[in-house]
Amino acid sequence: MSQKPSPLNVALSQLKLASDKLTLDDGLQKMLSHPKRSITVSMDIHLGDGSVGVFNGIRVQHWDARGPFKGGIRFYPDVSVGDVTALAMLMTWKCAIADIPFGGAKGGVCVDSKKLSKLELERLTRRYVSLMFEYLGPHRDIPAPDMYTDAQTMAWIMDTYSQLKGYRVPESVTGKPVEIGGSWGRIEATGRGVIHCVKQAATNNGLKLGGASVAIQGFGNVGYHAAVAAQEIGCKVVAVSDSTGGIYCPDGLNPQTVLAHKEQTGSIQNYQGCKNVTNQELLELQCDVLIPAALENQITSQNADKIKAKMVAEAANGPTTPEADRIFYEKEICLIPDILANSGGVTVSYFEWVQNLTREQWPLEVVNRKLEEKMTKAFNDVEAVVAREESDMRTGALMLGVGRVANAIKTLGLWP
Ligand code: GLU
Numbered sequence: 001m002s003q004k005p006s007p008l009n010v011a012l013s014q015l016k017l018a019s020d021k022l023t024l025d026d027g028l029q030k031m032l033s034h035p036k037r038s039i040t041v042s043m044d045i046h047l048g049d050g051s052v053g054v055f056n057g058i059r060v061q062h063w064d065a066r067g068p069f070k071g072g073i074r075f076y077p078d079v080s081v082g083d084v085t086a087l088a089m090l091m092t093w094k095c096a097i098a099d100i101p102f103g104g105a106k107g108g109v110c111v112d113s114k115k116l117s118k119l120e121l122e123r124l125t126r127r128y129v130s131l132m133f134e135y136l137g138p139h140r141d142i143p144a145p146d147m148y149t150d151a152q153t154m155a156w157i158m159d160t161y162s163q164l165k166g167y168r169v170p171e172s173v174t175g176k177p178v179e180i181g182g183s184w185g186r187i188e189a190t191g192r193g194v195i196h197c198v199k200q201a202a203t204n205n206g207l208k209l210g211g212a213s214v215a216i217q218g219f220g221n222v223g224y225h226a227a228v229a230a231q232e233i234g235c236k237v238v239a240v241s242d243s244t245g246g247i248y249c250p251d252g253l254n255p256q257t258v259l260a261h262k263e264q265t266g267s268i269q270n271y272q273g274c275k276n277v278t279n280q281e282l283l284e285l286q287c288d289v290l291i292p293a294a295l296e297n298q299i300t301s302q303n304a305d306k307i308k309a310k311m312v313a314e315a316a317n318g319p320t321t322p323e324a325d326r327i328f329y330e331k332e333i334c335l336i337p338d339i340l341a342n343s344g345g346v347t348v349s350y351f352e353w354v355q356n357l358t359r360e361q362w363p364l365e366v367v368n369r370k371l372e373e374k375m376t377k378a379f380n381d382v383e384a385v386v387a388r389e390e391s392d393m394r395t396g397a398l399m400l401g402v403g404r405v406a407n408a409i410k411t412l413g414l415w416p
Contacts (some may be wrong), residue, residue, distance in 0.1 A: 007086035007296050008083065008375075010013050011089045015032055015033060018401075022402060031409065035253070036064065037061040038061075039059045040058050040081060043057050043131065044127070045123040046123065046398060055124060056109070057128045059135065062085070062105060063092045063166075065405055066101055068142060069096070069102070070095060070103065071104055071346075072146025073144070074230055080108075080382075090104070090338065091105060097343060097381070097401045098374060100346065101154055107146075113252040129164075130160060136161060142353060143157055147220070151177045152177070153416065154173050158172055161173065171298075171356035171357050175187075175352070183349075183352035183367055185364050185367035189367075190344050190345035193345065194229070194313050194342060195229035197375060197379055200379040201311060201379075208389075210377065212289060214236065214287060214289045217282050217294050219293075220242070226293055227258075236251075236252035238252060240253070241279050242262065242268045243270060244267045245279060246268060246282040258400070283299060289311045292315065300323065301324060305331075309333065312336070314341045315338075318341065320335065324393065328392075337397045338378065339397050381400055382396050
């Protein structure tokens, strides 16, 4: 296998591993390796300078045996159908592990969002919804934020979907701003959920988190809120990074002031009292907990050996390759896999959908309490499989997720 396998190859090899361990029959294995639907569209919009821009849009719907398709939309320059398929597959297992009634999907728009104006991004988002309209909906497929999309993007999605329907449908998308039906706590949910898992893993492994050092790669919505939540439980955040590079401060840094610095200067680097590091150096720093919260394929056979953390919690989707997984297992590094660690986002998306369907709005404390309950339950469900199978956590999580989806498919049967 090459140094950086494609996300789809990784997802398929993970599925194979879980299916073999679960002794799933060939038919089920084949069914689960193929998405139910892949849609690609070409989106033409007027750019600010009067020219026409043409962008590719993708939505892959993997499986919906346990409920409507669910998953984010990312805006990323070279996102491919293969990458989106892998991410949709991860969503299917993630929703099953979190035990929420959704299947898995993912969307992608090939664009460098930093190069478009707000108006251009709005046009692009609305165009995406108009072209995907017949495949979306609160009981079909419910989008949400992912890389380089946010609550504003979701507001445009909800508005476009609602206008095409002729009435307001807040439950058609999650991760919306609170004033139009978003849930309190959704923005922080993924980052908070990661730290719930870290807490749970520390308790189970007899690790003390008070004063533990945490390094976080990625300072977007997920990385930032993971940093805040880590600080809240008494950890010391020693390093953070964004796409331009990172900073390291062994005495600990304050995520809020780092964010203010980033907003002021446009970069996280050159922060007073910290040493500049590259994104690769950050991964190899001396720390107790490492949280990759950026891109796929960051930890490979090339650098897994150099990682000094005792625990790695995958806030990003697919940051670790299977070879790196094996190295961690041999080195007894506790790896909390993406499909468990970052499931807090989709869990609160589920709460948002329920609130929209029932026309309710729950207070933040209720959302946070329910999130913690769900994350703890999911963590312990995975741990039960790990103990039974004497496996690593990724294998345990995959077996739980794939097993639940396979059971649903078997119960539904094949028609016609
Ligand atoms: N994009 C997020 C994820 O990868 C959230 C998906 C959702 O809320 O539907 O889990």
